[in-house]
Amino acid sequence: MWDYSDKVKEHYKSPKNVGSMDNPDAVGEVGSISCGDALKLFLKIDSNGIITDAKFQTFGCGSAVASASVLTEMIIGKTVAEAEKITNQDIADELGGLPEQKMHCSVMGKEALEAAIAGFKGENIEKKVRSKVVCGCFGVTESKIREVIRENSLKTVEEVTNYTKAGGGCGKCKPDIQKILDEEIAKRNNGKKERPLTKTQQILKVNKILENYVAAELRKDGGDIELIDIDGNKIIVNLHGACKNCPSSNLTLKNFVESILKEHLGQDIEVVEEE
Known part of the structure; x- marks a missing residue:
């Protein structure tokens, strides 16, 4: 059984800003019910680029509900530029931490926010996210895996699974994930091997x-x-x-x-x- 912070429990039992929104200025939708997690984020943005309201609908576990709930509180009152800087780790930290196996919930929140802001700016979201699918079980792409590895300094396949769910189904993609990890770690260390632990x-x-x-x-x-x-x-x-x-x-x-x-x-x- 995982240990959850009081704030995770609070946002799961009494989530804030749940529901849809009439005439939203931006909508971000990520995940899918078939994969076990889905999130739809609605934003109201005024003429000064300030997010004045946010609501969400989600299908997922308690950590997914809590991550989406706290995210809406974090972004209301912020400018779009400020909201863009929020990372999945910021979401987890705001909740007082998440179990490693549930970090993918904070990633989903960040991705929904990114999708909403991209749509608000008129960017081609489909073109932006198009990439080779590495994990067929959960539809996780290579670009998503690389991005999460870089932003969270991940080192193992198990960590990648915790943050993205990739490799958490049949497991056939784990060698491909390891290859991507090796490449990203090499880049992180400028081609040098990591120092062995003392x-x-x-x-x-x-x-x-x-x-x-x-x-x-x-x-x-x-x-x-x-x-x-x-x-x-x-x-x-x-x-x-x-x-x-x-x-x-x-x-x-x-x-x-x-x-x-x-x-x-x-x-x-x-x-x-x-x-």
């Missing part, structure tokens, strides 16, 4: 993943996990509580713990229990 940095990163994604699940059944050491690509752990003497402990390590770490670290690793 031992301390590795331990901090692995501990964070274990705490956020593994330990909480094990504790539900009376178990727990502790990081002991990292030796190259080998991550050494200790299982505690109900997990310690469980006959399925090896399956827990390989099918759950190791799988989660591989998703987040984006590299071949092995999880073993301390002898």
Whole structure:
């Protein structure tokens, strides 16, 4: 189960500015119901270029509702030029943060705003967004993946899936996503390889993943996990509580713990229990 901030809960339970709008000056529509998320954003813009009202209609999860709701509050009173500068991270920050797996909801809000402003300016939206579709399951294009990678400094396929949903269906596009990631990371570092993490940095990163994604699940059944050491690509752990003497402990390590770490670290690793 994901942890949501009080502000996310507030905007989900009592969303602001829900509904359609008569004679809007701009409309941005993104996503599709068939893919699980859709958002339509309506704007009223006065002669001075100030957004005087905003409303939305959405089909999606609580995070999608909250992201759209808080976005309308963020943009009302701003000029179009000021609204254009809002990023998906700004939306997430305004909500007090979103679980990594729900960051695509803030991206959808940003895209709806972009589409609305583009239409208001008379730009050819279809021409602007036309790009090769990488993820057929969710209709995610290469240009969208590259843009989100750049704006959020993403490093793994799992992060790309969290922010765009690409790769979250059949998974066949994951090698293509990895290729795009490699190209964008190379550009980010001017063609230089990223510096390897120090031992301390590795331990901090692995501990964070274990705490956020593994330990909480094990504790539900009376178990727990502790990081002991990292030796190259080998991550050494200790299982505690109900997990310690469980006959399925090896399956827990390989099918759950190791799988989660591989998703987040984006590299071949092995999880073993301390002898």
